[in-house]
Amino acid sequence: MRQISPYISVDCVLFGYNGAELEVLIVDRTLTDEESGEQVINDRTLTGNHVYEDETIEDAAYRVLNDLTGLDNVFLEQFKTFAHPDRLKKPNDQLWLKNSKRNPDARIVTIGFYSLVATDKVKLIWKGRNVRWVPISEVGELAFDHNLILSEALRTLRLRIKYEPIAFELLHDKFTLTQLQNVYEAIWDVELDKRNFRKKVARMKYLIPLDEKQTGVAHKPARLYVFSREVYSKTKKELFDFTI
Amino acid sequence: MRQISPYISVDCVLFGYNGAELEVLIVDRTLTDEESGEQVINDRTLTGNHVYEDETIEDAAYRVLNDLTGLDNVFLEQFKTFAHPDRLKKPNDQLWLKNSKRNPDARIVTIGFYSLVATDKVKLIWKGRNVRWVPISEVGELAFDHNLILSEALRTLRLRIKYEPIAFELLHDKFTLTQLQNVYEAIWDVELDKRNFRKKVARMKYLIPLDEKQTGVAHKPARLYVFSREVYSKTKKELFDFTI
DNA sequence: ACAAAAGTGTTTGTTATACACCCATGC
DNA sequence: GCATGGGTGTATAACAAACACTTTTGT
Numbered sequence: 001m002r003q004i005s006p007y008i009s010v011d012c013v014l015f016g017y018n019g020a021e022l023e024v025l026i027v028d029r030t031l032t033d034e035e036s037g038e039q040v041i042n043d044r045t046l047t048g049n050h051v052y053e054d055e056t057i058e059d060a061a062y063r064v065l066n067d068l069t070g071l072d073n074v075f076l077e078q079f080k081t082f083a084h085p086d087r088l089k090k091p092n093d094q095l096w097l098k099n100s101k102r103n104p105d106a107r108i109v110t111i112g113f114y115s116l117v118a119t120d121k122v123k124l125i126w127k128g129r130n131v132r133w134v135p136i137s138e139v140g141e142l143a144f145d146h147n148l149i150l151s152e153a154l155r156t157l158r159l160r161i162k163y164e165p166i167a168f169e170l171l172h173d174k175f176t177l178t179q180l181q182n183v184y185e186a187i188w189d190v191e192l193d194k195r196n197f198r199k200k201v202a203r204m205k206y207l208i209p210l211d212e213k214q215t216g217v218a219h220k221p222a223r224l225y226v227f228s229r230e231v232y233s234k235t236k237k238e239l240f241d242f243t244i
Numbered sequence: 245m246r247q248i249s250p251y252i253s254v255d256c257v258l259f260g261y262n263g264a265e266l267e268v269l270i271v272d273r274t275l276t277d278e279e280s281g282e283q284v285i286n287d288r289t290l291t292g293n294h295v296y297e298d299e300t301i302e303d304a305a306y307r308v309l310n311d312l313t314g315l316d317n318v319f320l321e322q323f324k325t326f327a328h329p330d331r332l333k334k335p336n337d338q339l340w341l342k343n344s345k346r347n348p349d350a351r352i353v354t355i356g357f358y359s360l361v362a363t364d365k366v367k368l369i370w371k372g373r374n375v376r377w378v379p380i381s382e383v384g385e386l387a388f389d390h391n392l393i394l395s396e397a398l399r400t401l402r403l404r405i406k407y408e409p410i411a412f413e414l415l416h417d418k419f420t421l422t423q424l425q426n427v428y429e430a431i432w433d434v435e436l437d438k439r440n441f442r443k444k445v446a447r448m449k450y451l452i453p454l455d456e457k458q459t460g461v462a463h464k465p466a467r468l469y470v471f472s473r474e475v476y477s478k479t480k481k482e483l484f485d486f487t488i
Numbered sequence: 489a490c491a492a493a494a495g496t497g498t499t500t501g502t503t504a505t506a507c508a509c510c511c512a513t514g515c
Numbered sequence: 516g517c518a519t520g521g522g523t524g525t526a527t528a529a530c531a532a533a534c535a536c537t538t539t540t541g542t
Contacts, residue, residue: 007251008327008353053351057327081325081355083252083301107297109252109353111325163407178521195523196505203503219519220512422493439496440532447530463492464539 003053006103009110010061011048011146012076013153014068016119017170019179021135022186023119024150025068028130029143031099041092045143046150047131048110061113068125075116075169079156080149083109087145096143114153116169161187165206168227176214176222177201206232247297250347253354254305255292255390256320257397258312260363261414263423265379266430267363268394269312272374273387275343285336289387290394291375292354305357312369319360319413323400324393327353331389340387358397360413405431409450412471420458420466421445450476 014025024046031041047068051060061076085107088097097104124131139150161167167183168175181197184190201207206228214221258269268290275285291312295304305320329351332341341348368375383394405411411427412419425441428434445451450472458465 005351008351051327054329056329057325078324080322081301081353083295083355085298085300107249107252109325109355111327111353159407163403176521193506194521195507198522199503214521216514217520218514220521222521420494437532437534438494439534442495443530458494460541461493462541464494464541466494 004050005053006050006106007108008051008057009048009108010051010057010064011046011082011110011112011149012061012064013046013112013114013150014065015114015116015153015157015170016122016133017116017183017186018119018133019182020186021137022170023133023135024139025124026132026134026139026142029096030130031096041096043092043141043143044134044139046146057111058113061111061115065115067127068131069117069122070125071117071122075166076113077115077160078111078113080112080152081109082112082145082149083107084145090144093144110149112149112153114157116157116166118170118172121172158187165204165227165232174210174212174224174226176224178222180225205235248294249297250294250350251352252295252301253292253352254295254301254308255290255326255354255356255393256305256308257290257356257358257394258309259358259360259397259401259414260366260377261360261427261430262363262377263426264430265381266414267377267379268383269368270376270378270383270386273340274374275340285340287336287385287387288378288383290390301355305355305359309359311371312375313361313366314369315361315366319410320357321359321404322355322357324356324396325353326356326389326393327351328389334388337388354393356393356397358401360401360410362414362416365416402431409448409471409476418454418456418468418470420468422466424469449479 012025016023016025026044027047029041029043029045030039032038033040047064049060049064049067051057055063057078058076061078062072065071065074065076087110088094088104088108094104119133136154139147141147142150161184167180167187170183171179177198178194180201181192181194184197185192208226208228208231210224210226212224214224256269260267260269270288271291273285273287273289274283276282277284291308293304293308293311295301299307301322302320305322306316309315309318309320331354332338332348332352338348363377380398383391385391386394405428411424411431414427415423421442422438424445425436425438428441429436452470452472452475454468454470456468458468
């Protein structure tokens with residue numbers, strides 16, 4: 001039997017893009033009183049899990065994702081660790097821990113990961129949980145310190161996407177330039193100029209245009225592009241363009 | 245008696261700048277066999293410590309720094325967490341843990357912080373430890389996973405300094421533009437053009453020129469500048485200049 | 489007077505920004 | 516034939532990169 005580490009967990013902020021909005025995967029947390037049949041807890045959390053003693057935290061985070069989505073090979077990155085002594089001390093959280101036979105006083109460190117997928121690539125795996133995509137703007141209050149974890153993840157995403165080619169991770173393998181532009185607009189909540197955007201991406205040699213077009217759209221079909229990791233690795237300029 | 249958390253530690257990569265090179269604070273780790281009087285361990289580590297059960301990890305990291313340097317109010321930032329199951333499994337590390345009555349099989353998660361100071365602002369506090377500044381290029385092999393922690397910290401520093409005004413943290417409150425340029429050159433190991441550099445910093449409104457000059461130098465004394473955090477907060481442009 | 493670093497300007501190429509119209513397709 | 520989004524160019528301003536000489540001080 002594999003040993004669980006009682007003091008380490010991972011939480012995954014799984015961001016999804018549905019063609020219009022940035023969303024995040026949220027799980028319902030419900031607890032029903034066995035005698036009265038009354039729901040004593042009914043709130044929401046991010047997705048997380050314990051870590052096995054012989055498992056790396058990266059593997060644990062992948063396991064969480066894979067359990068929920070069946071996906072492999074998704075973008076996943078550690079972004080911050082949360083360890084405040086009182087992070088599990090809200091009444092509902094204490095109740096929840098006691099009910100699941102865990103020590104409510106234990107201090108649990110959680111390492112936050114964030115992940116990027118195209119919403120409609122994912123077939124959510126329920127396994128008795130109520131799992132669903134929620135637009136960032138409609139998340140509301142979450143259990144534990146998950147609002148903090150989410151906002152730090154979002155902050156990291158908004159910064160990273162400025163400097164690293166990860167916007168593609170929110171799209172299908174083949175995508176149009178308009179879809180790519182929409183990703184930036186959704187993440188930053190801004191509007192970008194189409195012509196200037198295209199001039200900019202034209203300089204990114206790792207965006208490869210295909211001899212292939214959109215199908216099934218009621219207008220002029222757009223050209224499809226793919227991201228080439230090889231071209232990116234070869235051509236990325238190193239650290240020398242400081243912009244403070 | 246304050247309880248120590250046996251599973252959480254912090255490691256601080258304390259970067260210093262001495263006017264010429266980027267350095268890092270290194271502590272000797274020695275263990276002498278009580279019978280033979282022979283040194284069985286003599287190697288080097290970064291600075292780290294346990295975390296108290298009722299202490300935040302940020303407070304713990306500040307405590308480590310303050311113990312070593314007496315400094316308060318230094319730049320300190322969490323950058324990555326290290327939790328590999330085998331991170332303390334090298335023979336010397338096992339020996340060290342056993343000797344200090346700790347469980348050598350326990351899995352300890354360490355949260356990495358990095359910190360920036362001007363070397364000559366710091367009066368190192370020894371308390372029986374051999375603590376010293378070592379130029380980045382001369383660090384050599386470290387105990388535990390500290391080479392990994394150092395290289396990730398350096399990677400983070402090299403990136404952050406591109407996009408955030410933190411170079412000043414490695415200098416005295418008042419500094420010359422040449423000193424500032426030298427910081428970038430030391431961190432990136434590049435040479436920058438003096439005139440272009442000055443044109444660039446002239447645009448940073450939060451760099452305030454003083455009516456004050458260097459003294460005690462055998463050449464034309466340079467003007468002194470300070471960094472204004474208030475001006476920075478007010479004028480920093482938000483996220484909208486994506487450059488991938 | 490000399491050594492040492494401070495301080496300064498111009499040119500050329502590239503990138504950022506602002507802005508409006510025709511085109512190809514499905515229905 | 517019309518609704519829908521695809522795709523394109525130009526002018527102006529800001530920034531990047533390359534490059535050399537005079538000034539001020541201490542000794």
